[in-house]
Amino acid sequence: MILANKEKVNILSIETSCDETALSFVTASGGLKKPTFVVHGDVVASQIKLHQPFGGVVPALAKRAHIEHLPLLFKEIVDGGMRPEELDFITVTVGPGLEPALWTGIEFAKQLAEQYNKPLIGTNHLEGHLYSILVSKEKPDPKKIFPAIALIVSGGHTLLLQMDDLTHFKKIGETVDDAVGEAFDKVARMIDLPYPGGPEIERLAKEGNPMAINFPRPMVGHKNYNFSFSGLKTSVLYYLRDSAKAKKDIVKADIAASFQRAVSDVLIKKTLRAVEEFDAKSIMISGGVSANRTLRAEFAASIEKRFPIKKDRPELLVSEFSTDNALMIAASGYMDYLRGKEYKIEADGNLNL
Numbered sequence: 290m291i292l293a294n295k296e297k298v299n300i301l302s303i304e305t306s307c308d309e310t311a312l313s314f315v316t317a318s319g320g321l322k323k324p325t326f327v328v329h330g331d332v333v334a335s336q337i338k339l340h341q342p343f344g345g346v347v348p349a350l351a352k353r354a355h356i357e358h359l360p361l362l363f364k365e366i367v368d369g370g371m372r373p374e375e376l377d378f379i380t381v382t383v384g385p386g387l388e389p390a391l392w393t394g395i396e397f398a399k400q401l402a403e404q405y406n407k408p409l410i411g412t413n414h415l416e417g418h419l420y421s422i423l424v425s426k427e428k429p430d431p432k433k434i435f436p437a438i439a440l441i442v443s444g445g446h447t448l449l450l451q452m453d454d455l456t457h458f459k460k461i462g463e464t465v466d467d468a469v470g471e472a473f474d475k476v477a478r479m480i481d482l483p484y485p486g487g488p489e490i491e492r493l494a495k496e497g498n499p500m501a502i503n504f505p506r507p508m509v510g511h512k513n514y515n516f517s518f519s520g521l522k523t524s525v526l527y528y529l530r531d532s533a534k535a536k537k538d539i540v541k542a543d544i545a546a547s548f549q550r551a552v553s554d555v556l557i558k559k560t561l562r563a564v565e566e567f568d569a570k571s572i573m574i575s576g577g578v579s580a581n582r583t584l585r586a587e588f589a590a591s592i593e594k595r596f597p598i599k600k601d602r603p604e605l606l607v608s609e610f611s612t613d614n615a616l617m618i619a620a621s622g623y624m625d626y627l628r629g630k631e632y633k634i635e636a637d638g639n640l641n642l
């Protein structure tokens with residue numbers, strides 16, 4: 290166990306859970322009361338172009354690219370001024386994600402930890418998304434934002450959490466089938482948009498009418514906080530098939546806009562219901578799909594409508610670092626350090642919260 294006894298710690302973080310190789314070097318201070326991060330280095334090597342021809346991430350290619358990029362990114366961080374001797378610890382994502390990809394980061398981190406004789410902290414990628422809010426420019430004040438509702442919407446996960454404070458939280462809902470990002474990617478493929486589909490759908494949706502097609506809002510009326518996106522995805526498929534049969538014109542922009550609206554309706558309705566039930570003072574949104582500006586704007590508008598009086602209105606905190614990056618891993622590694630949480634230093638593709 291690494292004792293959290295220093296006011297300021299220098300952290301090197303490493304992320305390789307999917308198709309981004311990322312490293313960051315930060316100084317963290319302030320503890321759980323006021324976690325503060327000074328960023329000295331933050332680098333990402335994206336593999337989007339590598340996987341694009343295959344329409345999705347190919348694990349063996351991802352592994353090879355991580356192995357190639359890790360030493361180059363490390364050199365970039367060192368050239369940017371990091372002296373490995375000054376590190377207090379190294380933190381690395383151990384899951385969830387693609388295991389062959391996760392192992393590359395873990396092995397690299399282990400080597401560095403040994404070479405420079407530094408402690409190594411394994412951390413959870415999902416907590417990384419959650420804590421990415423802490424490294425955003427608009428730093429939330431932990432004294433004012435709890436209880437909170439957190440929504441994590443990424444390529445592999447859709448989670449709703451109720452948080453009492455930074456480190457005490459409970460999962461209240463999750464997807465029972467596809468993740469939101471996965472649904473975006475699959476629907477994009479149906480209308481011939483390249484991988485990753487989320488940003489492409491968002492772009493095309495700007496030219497379409499979100500009311501054109503009435504796609505279902507799965508589980509929106511259910512009392513629980515779970516989500517389902519597989520049926521919505523299938524209804525897009527049926528719409529395409531039926532339109533082709535009937536020789537009806539297909540307006541892809543309308544499909545993109547209507548699909549996106551159906552997704553945001555469900556996410557917003559469930560999140561706001563949780564806000565009311567748990568009397569939340571803030572809503573934190575993170576994960577790749579939270580990069581979607583239309584979703585952010587609809588969230589903001591719905592919050593205003595539902596809470597017309599400003600003092601009753603929960604604060605909307607959207608992560609600036611939505612898609613995979615290493616700053617969020619530094620933040621979750623710091624949280625692990627502070628609370629003495631230890632994950633096994635081995636890849637766990639299915640690690641959950």
Ligand SMILES: Nc1ncnc2c1ncn2[C@@H]1O[C@H](COP(=O)(O)OP(=O)(O)OP(=O)(O)O)[C@@H](O)[C@H]1O
Nearest residue numbers: 443444445446470485487488577578580581612613
């Ligand atoms: N602007 C956007 N609109 C909608 N979806 C988006 C947007 N930008 C990215 N995405 C989606 O976000 C997902 C990638 O997010 P992220 O990097 O957080 O996921 P991941 O790391 O693959 O999965 P996980 O974090 O669950 O392990 C992809 O499915 C992508 O299509």
Ligand SMILES: [Mg+2]
Nearest residue numbers: 443444612613
């Ligand atoms: Mg992710």
